[in-house]
Amino acid sequence: MAVTVTPAEFTLVLFEHAAIVDVVERLLPAVGLGAGIDVTVNIDERVPMGRAEVVSIDPVVLEVEGGAFEDPKVPRHLSVDGTADVLGRLLLRVRDRRDPAFGAPPADGELSLAHKCAWDVYCVGRLARQGYRPQRQRRVYAFRNRHGFSDAADAAFDRLWREDGLTWSDIVGISDHAVAAGGRVPV
Numbered sequence: 001m002a003v004t005v006t007p008a009e010f011t012l013v014l015f016e017h018a019a020i021v022d023v024v025e026r027l028l029p030a031v032g033l034g035a036g037i038d039v040t041v042n043i044d045e046r047v048p049m050g051r052a053e054v055v056s057i058d059p060v061v062l063e064v065e066g067g068a069f070e071d072p073k074v075p076r077h078l079s080v081d082g083t084a085d086v087l088g089r090l091l092l093r094v095r096d097r098r099d100p101a102f103g104a105p106p107a108d109g110e111l112s113l114a115h116k117c118a119w120d121v122y123c124v125g126r127l128a129r130q131g132y133r134p135q136r137q138r139r140v141y142a143f144r145n146r147h148g149f150s151d152a153a154d155a156a157f158d159r160l161w162r163e164d165g166l167t168w169s170d171i172v173g174i175s176d177h178a179v180a181a182g183g184r185v186p187v
Helices: 017-031 080-098 113-129 136-147 151-162 168-182
Strands: 003-006 039-044 052-057 060-065 074-078
Touching: 003 017, 017 039, 017 080, 017 113, 052 080, 060 080, 080 113, 113 136, 113 151, 113 168, 136 151, 136 168, 151 168
Parallel strands: 003 039, 039 060
Antiparallel strands: 052 060
């Protein structure tokens, strides 16, 4: 397994290269991606926003804007918990996409916001069960914004958060049911 993080030296943010590599190395077995997986994490330290995406699943290439890893209380400094949250979510998407039993979700750019949000909840819930400290309330709020502020949306969130072994079809069904019950128009 080789983990590559670029840039090798940060000049605009006060990130520790070794700390990011360590997060990835600890996450790989936790999310079920075994030995022999090469991962490249490209960080655009010039951008203080928080976009993060999977660019390729074979080889694994993740692109992240610097703000995604920043500690919200100490700007320009690395949040190890936040970094694990972002990278764990992305690596679980890689794992899901590599698993034929999961199904074939559309490319990230083609996902509806509701389906993307539901998949995020499913990924971050699995991270929480691995002992990571995700921002659950942040995910609840985002989920409600996409699925409606309703009992059905809350039940859908809880199911996505706590279950393992869901398929892409399951995630879409849970999301679509919550949207329909909440009276939201999927975007």
